[in-house]
Every structure is written in C-alpha cells, then in structure tokens.
Amino acid sequence: MAIIKHSQVVEDPWTTVTAVDDPLPSNDQPVIVSLARWQADRAALIARRSPLGLRLSSAESPAVVADDLAYFELFALEFPAFTDGRAYSHARLLRERYGYSGEIRAVGHVLRDQLIFMRRCGFDAFEVPRSGDAAAALAQFQAALSEIDVWYQTAPDAQTPVFARRQHMSEAFLNGTAG
C-alpha cells in the first residue's frame, strides 16, 4: 500500500498493531493501535515517548476517546467496504466537534472515486493500493480530486460552499468590485 498525504506519496513511518497481545515496536517507533489495545494498555501506551495513532473500525465512534485526543497524532478510520460510509461522519466529528487537527487517514477499501468525499470530510491521508509508480498514483489522485469543484455544503475542508460564493458575488456586485 502507498500513503498519499498532502498530495504527495510519502513513506509511512507508522507500524500498526491491532491485536491486544501482539508485541509493540521499540519505544522510538510510531505505532497505530486498535481501540481494544488502547483500552487494555492505556498507561503503557502513554508512557511510550513515540507518536501514537489510533485505528477505529467503522463501528467505533471517536466519541469514545473524545477526552483522550491529545494522546493521538493520527487517526486511521476504516472503510471495510467503500459502501460503508460511517467513517465520513467520524472524520467530521473529529474535525468539527472535537477540534482534532492531527492526521486522519482513510484505510481499507479506499477507492479513487470516493477520495473527493473523504477529503471534504476531513481526511488528509489516504492508504491506496500501490499500482504502478508513485507518479502515476499521484496523477490519478489529483485527477480524482479535481473532477468537482462546486459544493453546496459546509464541511471541514477549505472549500467555500456555493451559498457563500453567491453571497460574496452579490456583495461584490453591490460594492462595484465585481470582476
């Protein structure tokens, strides 16, 4: 798998440990753990000095760790199938309700044609199948994200919703600053 983050293919420094009793990497290695591991091993994981990430299944809401967000530099939200859209809500909750500003990574069945929705909901990193070279993967990624640039809704990304663009245009028109 390749990781695309901030529109670049990046090396993934993270190791993922999901089972409750699997060994953790050495203390200086960043590690992503499952919610079960976090709940079982909370104190030990906090005691590590390396970056910590949390992987949530689509059935696990980030609400359960709302008070612990400061411990995590990364959330990996799972799409067990592209049709399971729960993680879109989870990403928005992290960004908008809990003010989380670290990495939110889409993992699992992450397809080109859903990237544009994921980014709008606050995902900023994507685990995608490594097909061909990095440049080709990136080109596909950029193409998918540029297909639509008109959005009606507010969301945690930087896009301005259409109603605000309309207001801006009519104000500019009234102020004689249009064009």
Place this chain on the structure above:
Amino acid sequence: MYRYDEFDQRLVDQRVAQFRDQVARRLSGELTEDEFKPLRLMNGLYLQLHAYMLRVAIPYGTLSSRQLHQLAHIARRYDRGFAHFTTRQNIQYNWPRLEDTPDILAELASVEMHAIQTSGNCIRNTTADQYAGVAADEVEDPRIHAEVIRQWSTLHPEFSFLPRKFKIAVTGAQHDRAAIRVHDIGLVIRRDANANVGFEVVVGGGLGRTPMVGKTIREFLPKQYLLSYLEAILRVYNQLGRRDNKYKARVKILVHETGVEEFTEMVETEWRHIRDGAIDLPAEEVARIRAYFAAPDYQTLSAAPPEYTAKLAADPTFADWVRTNIAAHKVPGYAIVNISLKPIGGIPGDATADQMDAIADLAALYSDREIRVTHEQNLVLPYVRQTDLYLLWQELRRQGLATANLNLISDIIACPGLDYCALANARSIPVAQQISERFADLKRQHDIGELRLKISGCINACGHHHVGNIGILGVDRRGEEYYQITLGGTPDEQAAIGTIVGPAFASDQVVDAVETIVDTYVGQRQDGELFIDTYRRIGNAPFKESLYGNH
C-alpha cells in the same frame, strides 16, 4: 420555477465530464462491471433484465416546456420513442446504450437536469406536492424548501454511502398528495400558534417488505433550521442504521428498533451541537431561491365564466373530464389540470415522445410553460384559465391524453414489474392493463368513485401496493405468478398500511377478484361513501366472505 446559476450549471457539467471518463474506463476494460456498478448507480444507470435503464430526476416534479421537449427528444434519439414516469417524480428510459449515456446526461445538463442520486444508498430526488403553489389549502410553497434540500443533498460528502437509500418528501398543504408519511423523512409545512412558519418532521415511514407509517419526531421546526435538523437526522442514521442486512437498513427499522423517543433524543442532541453552526442557509439565499417560485402573472378573472359553464352544460364528455381531472385552483378563474397517463388498457405512467412534445406545447400555450409530475404517474398543468379548458381538452383528446379517470379504479399505479425489472417476481403491467380494460366503462368507474388501486411486482413495493385502497402484490409461487391482495391502505394524511385479505390469486383470477371486491363495496356502501370509508366501517370480513366464502 428555479433556474440554474453558474454554480448549479458548473456542477452538472463537471458531473457529465466525470461520468464520461468513467464510462470510457469501463468501455476500455480498465474498470470491471463490479467496479463500474457503484459509479453508474450514482448517476441513475441500472442494469435491468434486458438492457440498461437510466432514471432521470425531476426535482419536486416540476418541469418546464423546454425540459419536457428535451425529454421527448432523448426518448426519440436514444430510446424507443417513449419513457416512463415513476412514483418518485422521476422519468425512466428503458433502452439506452451504455456508450450513449454520457451524451444523454450532457443533453439533460443543457436544460438544467441531471440523473444524480436517482439510485444508490444516498439521498434521492426530493419530491413534493404536485399542486405546490396553486393549492388553496397551502401554508407555503414546498418547492422552495425542496430546492434547498436538492442543493444540500447533491453530492453530500458525508451522506453518499448511507446504510440504504433515503427519500424525502415535502408538502405545504393540509391534504397530503405527496405520500409524505411513507417516506424516510416527510416534511409538512405548518404554522405555529404565533403564525410562524416551520415544519412538522416525520421520520421512518416506508414501504418495501416492512411497511411503516412515519412517526412525528418534531411537531414544529422553525424553518430556518431545516438543513441542520436534516443533517442531524442523517448523521444519526449514517452512524447507527443497520448495515448487516439490507432489508433492515432503512431508517424506519432504526426508529422502530431504537424506539421513537430515544431516536428523537439522539437527533435533538446531535442538532443542539450543530444548530447554530454554518449548515443552515443565510436568509438571503433562501430569499434568492424563493424568488424563482413567485406566482405567474395571474389575470383578474371571474370564477366559472359563462363561456366555460356553457360548454360544461353542452358537452357531457367534457363535463366528465372536468369532474375528475380538474382540481380547484387558489386563484379565481383558474384551474389545475390533471393529464391522466392511464388510458384504458395502457401502460401506467408511459408517455410517447410525441405526447411529451404535445404536452410541452400545450403547457407553453395554456400553463405558463410549466408541467408537474405526480407520484401517481400522471402530469399536471398548474395554471390554466377556465376559459381555456375546453380547447385544451380537445387538444388532449387528439393525443389520447384526456382519459377522465383521475383517482378512479383505472388510475392505477404500477411498477415496471417483470417486463423490465431485474428484481421483480411477477408482471405488473399486464395486470394493470387487464383491470383497466375490465372497468373500461367510464360511467361505471364514475359510479364506483374514488378508489386507489396500486400494483407492485415484488415485495420492494415500488408500485406502493401497501397504501392502495386495493393493493396487489406479485409473488412467485413455484415459478407461477400469483397476486396477493391487500385492502384499506391509503397514502395521505391518514396514511395506513393495507391488510392482506386472504390467499393469493393466480394471474387468471386476479381481475375477477378485484371485480368481486368492487361489487362487494358497491353492495355495502351507504350514502355515497368512498371505498375507503366503507372499508373502514365494515372491515375485511365481508370482502373475505365474497372472495373465499364458497371455497
């Protein structure tokens, strides 16, 4: 009616380009059918029994003459010269070629139409009362809010992969013509004690294999909060709706299993977090949309002018049509005209390209260039002067479009059934045609009076049989088509699910069974009661007796 601005237009144009690329990738083999399927479904393209089917959205059932001409053109150029109006104010083309579909979408975009979200587990076309803006019993035009919802729900980034499809309907009238209580969300525009306008919010209605009437979760939502409240409902549903079983995935099951009180509390809690954020539209934007739905320039006319009443007296066939197919208009001297797409022996909801062109021309002449589509698969001209009715009726007659049967037994809702649909167990269309022919005598139909008959070819209930006064459900019994009959359903403000009357009938018995039910009603009715009122008074037993008593 609403017109696209540069943003609306840019979005549908981009969508066409995106789909063109996806179809090219499919045709080149880069995408497998499995990979292509979710992409085509996001654009209303199904693969049916014999061919692809393209479902085009007609938002809240409002069309301009120009748009209807374009739909006719598409039927002629890319299909077999006809198309089918559905129960959700959409239109379906049954025979498009895959390689043509990007061009069809481009033709639609050129008249401000699209096929976005007409399938898939997303928020579908928002439907509304077909008499919006012209009904006398209306608080406010529902199309304003339906357009607000159309924009908000289009490519919603969070709600494009819900547990299951999600349907919203809006009415502003006392009498519910939009079946809002059998939608995932039904909205009724109301006034509170202080005359403020807002919405009653009904959630969890639906048909399918587990029919349910929706529950009111909020008596009055101030209208400026429409989108934040919808977003709260959808967010609760997206996270908690069942995904383990597609037959239990609709929001009605979540409401039922959670309990309406707890579900309401979850929605209200979510809403408190987001209600004063940036989701709801600024008042200026709502006003901008509202302006598009301003009333046409009505003339000051007297009601029932003499040249009109003289025609009514002189021509009983015209008078029959007026009696059934014309509804009262809120402006004196005007009429709401219903065009029946249910000719005797015809296919319910089908229209030929020539008929669509003719109706578009008549709307341009007589109805401010506007047409409405009803969930009962008929069309409406909303702004006709009473003095024009006779001429209009003669034109409609020439096109085979003046059947005087609105809300009568031959005004049948029927799904496409096994003639087209990959999900069907039995045919719907031939049953509808046979019933229509059995009751072909309009005098008899008028005597029977209002009677809603609805036919579905499978348990998914696209033909709304659960809410038919007489409902017919096609089932497969060891390779044979059988038809189960329910009685007493109704889709309106007193929404009720019909009750199964007894064992199913073979296809050569079902029309006789319907006639027996009708005869039983006629024998039992008192003082001009409607079928539904007689049924409510006497229940299933007399019908059961006459249907099965001798067996």
